[in-house]
Amino acid sequence: MISDIKVHTATHLDDAYSWLAEYGDKGKVLAGGTDLMVYLNAKSFIAPAYLDIWRLNELRFVREDGDFIVLGAMSTYTDIIESPVIRQYAPILVDAAKTVGAAQIQNRGTIGGNIVNASPAGDTLPVFAVFDAELEIGSSRGTRTVPFNEFYTGYRKTVLKPDELLLSVRLNKKNFLNHQSFRKVGTRRAQAISKVVIAINSTTQSGKIDSIKIGIGSVAPTVIRASKTESFLLDQTINQASLSEASKLLKDDISPIDDIRSTARYRTTVASNILRRILMNLAEESR
Amino acid sequence: MRIGLTVNGQKRETDAAPMKRLLDVLREDLRLTGTKEGCGEGECGACSVIIDGEVVNSCLVPVCQADQSTILTVEGLAENDRLSWLQQCFLECGGAQCGICTPGMLIAAKTILDSDACGSRSAIREGIAGNLCRCTGYTKIIDAIERAVIQNR
Secondary structure (H helix, E strand, C coil): CHHHCEEEECCCHHHHHHHHHHHHHHEEEECCCCCHHHHHHCCCCCCCEEEECCCCHHHCCEEEECCEEEEECCCEHHHHHCCHHHHHHCHHHHHHHHCCCCHHHHCCCEHHHHHHHCCCCCCCHHHHHHCCCEEEEEECCEEEEEEHHHCEEECCEECCCCCCEEEEEEEEHHHCCCEEEEEEECCCCCCCCCCEEEEEEEEEECCEEEEEEEEEECCCCCCEECHHHHHHHCCCECCHHHHHHHHHHHHHHCCCCCCCCCCHHHHHHHHHHHHHHHHHHHHHHCC | CEEEEEECCEEEEEECCCCCEHHHHHHHHCCCCCCCCCCCCCCCCCCEEEECCEEEEHHHCEHHHCCCCEEECHHHCCECCECCHHHHHHHHHCCCCCCCCHHHHHHHHHHHHHCCCCCCHHHHHHHCCCCCCCCCCCHHHHHHHHHHHHHHC
């Protein structure tokens, strides 16, 4: 019963740590609620106790810290969309945030929630993958940093321990490359869960690809980097031959399934088409 | 837990389970039934209310997270039994049909009116992208909001 659920409202970080140390995997962290409340309303998942961190303002910030842009885990999508720093350095993170739900969800949903909820369809996740983000994680035992690309261990599984809390996402400015692209394909422009979501972060030099990172969601048990496609594309000139090879390799990198939102075949075709289109734009822009 | 809210300018208090949806507290405990439940999963926007200036789906907000906040529901739009200009525009433009989406549409439209957004039709579409309507085809709703925005300037 919903009326039996215990909620502890965290007033500061140490308070949250001690709750987590006590409840561990018997409890659940509640951030903006845009995923958890859906499970609760559908009665598909109800934890006996929740730690409410909505008002943990220590974790709600976007700031420049030397070579890094640091986003507190409780930053909402609206915070990201409105942040001049993010707009300047990481426009594709703004693009991704704008595709999440609509205003009602963007005002409540948090990036920490998007990351920890660990859905393979999380809209911001391919962006963090191509920026090689670092996650700062804390507990009463101390803090540690985990590369975003090592955070997921399987479908909806992460390296987060039951007593740990995601604190912030650190983005190294050197990973913001000149050409950033983001594309989400869903049933409609707003309020859709992605069928395929792609972020590409790249640079070119004298018509050749100098550096490229490709992150894709909704095509594997976790968000992934298309590493075979990336290594092939390095030092390549973009032409019909390299485009064909890249889209062939992309099919090896991904492992989509048929589900309620789409089919494996559709996802494969669309992922390959988006890759081609972004690379063709890249060739155009770097000419 | 004891919950204190300022709803439509009035201080209200009630006892509620912390994970009870704000939607249910408004409708059942405070008897403000203007706010509707559509999908109960954050897709349709029928339950939209404004908390501390931000539009949210009240079906996705546990009431513990709304404690001590300021809330505007559709009942708070009219002043002294006179429809607000926005509501008048919905009426005149045929922006309401069956009525289920209307409270949420009005609340989303209110945030468009209150924002610095330019009020173009595309900005209005974006502002109500989280609100589904199965009757109007949206055109008349957008006409109504556009009219309200123009008059507001």
